[in-house]
Amino acid sequence: MDTDITHVLLVGGTGRFGGRLASALLARPGIHLHVLVRPGTRGDALRGVAEHGVTLVGGTLDDMRSLDSALEGVDAVVSAVSGPPEVRVEGQLRLLDSARRHGVVRFIPSDYSLDYTDADAGDAFMAAHRRVADAVVKSGVPHTFVLCGAFMETALSPHAQVFDFARGVVSYWGTGDEPFDVTAMADAARWVAEVVVDPHAAGQRLEFVGDVTTVNDVAALYEALTGQRLRRVCRGSVEDLRRQLVRARPEGASVQASSAHLSVLSQLAGKGRLREPANAEYTRLRPMTLRDFVEARWRRVPASARVTLPLASQP
Ligand SMILES: NC(=O)c1ccc[n+]([C@@H]2O[C@H](COP(=O)([O-])OP(=O)(O)OC[C@H]3O[C@@H](n4cnc5c(N)ncnc54)[C@H](OP(=O)(O)O)[C@@H]3O)[C@@H](O)[C@H]2O)c1
Known part of the structure; x- marks a missing residue:
């Protein structure tokens, strides 16, 4: 009621x-x-x-x-x-x-x-x-x-500093299998x-959680959909990431960049995950999965129209 x-x-x-x-x-x-x-x-x-x-x-x-x-x-x-x-x-x-x-x-x-x-x-x-x-x-x-959790739009944007699809690079800490809520x-x-x-x-x-995913899952989905191979760059261990997040306190950083960055990186460091989703209490809503989101975003662009940099020239 x-x-x-x-x-x-x-x-x-x-x-x-x-x-x-x-x-x-x-x-x-x-x-x-x-x-x-x-x-x-x-x-x-x-x-x-x-x-x-x-x-x-x-x-x-x-x-x-x-x-x-x-x-x-x-x-x-x-x-x-x-x-x-x-x-x-x-x-x-x-x-x-x-x-x-x-x-x-x-x-x-x-x-x-x-x-x-x-x-x-x-x-x-x-x-x-x-x-x-x-x-x-x-x-x-x-x-x-x-x-x-993180908005899918934000998590997959360059602001989050994990996925840089335009340059064909994905950055991760730990194994790339650390889960995060989107x-x-x-x-x-x-x-x-x-x-x-x-x-x-x-x-x-x-x-509320639309989906739980990992860096490796997103990268694999994107590759399967576009045929574009992403270069994986390991930035360090989860412990390194925790230390970096403590050092890089976001005062002074732009609000949008801080918010995007932290919404994913904190989760990769094991912080701020959502433990008790209330999705089941609102059964009328069927949230989009990460797969739905990636497909909706990249399905429309034919592979032939996408610019793919040669791997050697990528940073
Ligand atoms: N979980 C995530 O991944 C994630 C990602 C992004 C954002 N968020 C959260 O979502 C929320 C909205 O973020 P957003 O990115 O949508 O923000 P946004 O696009 O920057 O929009 C900010 C809004 O605040 C209004 N505003 C700013 N100063 C104001 C003032 N003095 N008086 C009245 N209105 C004012 C702006 O109005 P004008 O149009 O007049 O400037 C605009 O409507 C925030 O809580 C943010 O932290 C979460």
Whole structure:
């Protein structure tokens, strides 16, 4: 049975994941979607969606007054913001404060990550998740935390520094058989759209996993599909990786690069894995497997149209 949550405010709806969340929330019957849009940013491109029943509200996390007016008449808040600590931590704490004062009955902070309660998972970057999560619990605002491992889109992107398909190189630590959790962004978004109205999800930290894979599995799948041979480069042992992650604390690194990098490498180092997926509680959703994802991404490009560097010239 769903709650009587109807009006959902999405913050960060103009972002990469936020865009998927907007689509998933819009597809959920009974939800009226409000999206906070920063004046003068790429959010202006959203103006056209108003005709689909979306209420666009001008505002920013930096301005409490704009948050207070965005929260008027809202039952639930879903955040998909990203950025430096002023946004990710201070901004979300302002949003939480406004949500508390407006009696919001569900708050989902911008997690969609590894298990950041594993204190060693990703150091400073994950510490920001922990700070917000602690504040959410203390605030007394009914909430749900959503964890999904690494996004497939991110894990397979050059930002994660594991797969560089354009150059035909795959980097790994240990044996390449260390498992990691991955979920397609669209699936994570559909799960959020389910849990935001699910009364049983209140007060829970829910883990969803699209698939569990390894570096070797992904490389083998890609090779089988494209006929392109990847050069494997072992960067060291899992212990070496752990030491590197401690040294390379992500302060100062770009948020996108840190997030992508840590979402996979922390898991390869055995940190932040999701142990109790709640997939079975949401049987309507059949997540994409890693194979589905790789096939959908590379099936369309005929091998003849792909540029393959000769192995000797690769770094
Ligand atoms: N598990 C994974 O592998 C993984 C990978 C990537 C991301 N994530 C997580 O997914 C979430 C979203 O990340 P993303 O990559 O989709 O982010 P993104 O594309 O960078 O989008 C960030 C969003 O935050 C908004 N924003 C930034 N500053 C704001 C402010 N002061 N006030 C209001 N809105 C503001 C942006 O609005 P404008 O359009 O106005 O700039 C944009 O909508 C984050 O929690 C991130 O850690 C997880």
